[in-house]
Amino acid sequence: MEGREISKAVITRLPRYYRYLGELMESGVERISSNELSAQMKVTASQIRQDLNNFGGFGQQGYGYNVKYLYEEIGKILGIDRKHSMIIIGAGNLGQAIANYANFEKRGFVIKGMFDINPRLIGLVVRGIEIRSVDELEEFIEANHIQMAALTIPKARAYEIADRLVAAGVNAIWNFAHVDLNVPDDVVVENVHLSESLMRLSYRVSRLQDEKKRKELKKAK
């Protein structure tokens, strides 16, 4: 694995493989062919073989893939076998939703603290995690060796907080604020822009509506 470059497209697809393999394991399935996996995931079998070949041909002719082995290998590639210490900045609904999602912790993302500027939230405890003032941010990051931060705050303060996170040593930001952050090359940002996702849905449903209208007009003629 070391040093091998895997294409971004494959990486984007890996978490989905991981999810399906996890579900197969839960159902007691020990091995699966690329054709069976193809039928379940609605991806061509050749795509699956190509993708999984990136990891050194885990499949065997006439036997298929060993589900548990493949699941664990993909987990390692995704870094899920490691522990990531995480904080959440913004203890509103979205921040609390993340804090409450126990599955993240199962996968190695350990939420160590939450931060907010709202005095009504500071001091509250969500799933055992205390909400602190952002004034304590730097001190907390250093004391707890935090690498990862979820940013669930409005865009107005996102730049400033991101700068502070980076200066304090955080090297991965899960960004829900609706801005593109400027960070140094050795910091990674993964964006979740909900309103952009909603607009893509809007685009597709609008095309669908146009199509329906066209068909009805044709009928009426």
Added chain:
Amino acid sequence: MEGREISKAVITRLPRYYRYLGELMESGVERISSNELSAQMKVTASQIRQDLNNFGGFGQQGYGYNVKYLYEEIGKILGIDRKHSMIIIGAGNLGQAIANYANFEKRGFVIKGMFDINPRLIGLVVRGIEIRSVDELEEFIEANHIQMAALTIPKARAYEIADRLVAAGVNAIWNFAHVDLNVPDDVVVENVHLSESLMRLSYRVSRLQDEKKRKELKKAK
């Protein structure tokens, strides 16, 4: 515009253009060249010209793009000039985060109702929206001509609820449940799989850590 096919990659980028153009408008900028936009968005100017040419060359040589015009045209393409009646299934933190995001409403997504199975939530009101029992789902969809539903429930019940939504006439699902829904061709689904996003972040930060370790080892030698 009618009938013209725009590539999926361009559509994926449109909401980001829309966001930048909206911010330019707010700052009072009336026109912008592809080079200036390129510097701000960190996309090549030629990519910008190519993307925006899809909509019939809004730019003028030596003048640049008319910000307001382009903003509105992209809004139309994205269907944001239309009203979309939406419901939210799952009134937990994530559902409430969506309900509380007033910007969605500004863009034509009108949240008409929220639904949950938890009796402690039913009857509560979030930003003027009452949380109802899922038992009332079909009746409500019909009475309020709902087209769109956000699904913020655990995966165990997602298939069943999606089937009910589709049968009741919903044709667009914003799916936050961690499953791939099976829907007919005339229903669109946009997935937001938070745990997959987190795994991509984990992958990238793990590669970064490996890189650092390699460098340190080299130094130590």
